[in-house]
Amino acid sequence: MVYHIFNKSIAxxxxxxxxxxxxxxxxxxxxxxxxxxxxxxSEIFYADKHGEVFVPNSGDDKLINIICYTxxxxxxxxxxxDFDDDYVSKYMNNIQNSYTRYFNLKHKRKGPLWQSRFHxxxxxxxxxxxxxxxxIHLNPVTAFxxxxxxxxxxxSYQEYIAGExxxxxxxxxxxxxxxxxxxxxxxxxxxxxYQRQLALIKNSIIE
Numbered sequence: 395m396v397y398h399i400f401n402k403s404i405a406x407x408x409x410x411x412x413x414x415x416x417x418x419x420x421x422x423x424x425x426x427x428x429x430x431x432x433x434x435x436s437e438i439f440y441a442d443k444h445g446e447v448f449v450p451n452s453g454d455d456k457l458i459n460i461i462c463y464t465x466x467x468x469x470x471x472x473x474x475x476d477f478d479d480d481y482v483s484k485y486m487n488n489i490q491n492s493y494t495r496y497f498n499l500k501h502k503r504k505g506p507l508w509q510s511r512f513h514x515x516x517x518x519x520x521x522x523x524x525x526x527x528x529x530i531h532l533n534p535v536t537a538f539x540x541x542x543x544x545x546x547x548x549x550s551y552q553e554y555i556a557g558e559x560x561x562x563x564x565x566x567x568x569x570x571x572x573x574x575x576x577x578x579x580x581x582x583x584x585x586x587x588y589q590r591q592l593a594l595i596k597n598s599i600i601e
Contacts, residue, residue, distance in 0.1 A: 410468075
């Protein structure tokens with residue numbers, strides 16, 4: 395089953411402040427794609443130390459697949475394909491609890507970090523999926539953090555538009571297209587102004 399999963403910090407507190415913070419969360423997401431028996435600290439320590447994102451062993455069997463993600467300063471969006479219905483809750487608990495421990499230790503604080511357990515919405519129609527990925531990849535642009543989605547390093551967008559086959563896992567969920575990378579970039583770029591205008595209207599109504 396494919397799910398859109400999202401959560402945000404308590405009181406919109408900025409919980410991703412540095413490259414190390416963003417990379418740590420992304421590494422944790424990738425580490426727990428598998429039913430790990432090892433300690434996360436021993437696996438991710440090297441990546442953290444060198445400012446890199448953890449890359450799991452591609453030979454291992456995944457229990458869940460990340461289709462799309464964007465990490466924002468106060469929240470995150472994921473689209474996942476859960477091969478085992480019992481695993482998605484365990485997966486989210488693992489990555490959120492792990493990041494909370496990392497963040498609290500780093501900032502010498504105690505207590506919860508997340509506003510709620512997490513939100514999960516089933517994606518019932520395949521044709522809706524590509525539009526949802528576009529919305530998620532445009533989050534940093536909509537928030538005026540960057541002018542182009544490819545300028546935001548903490549999302550899967552670069553893997554969608556890369557010329558080389560970095561991660562073909564994404565493409566299997568979408569209709570076949572001769573030049574998927576070019577098609578997807580145009581598909582996303584076409585929505586930038588519209589999504590920004592919607593955000594401005596929404597903010598003006600709230601104010």
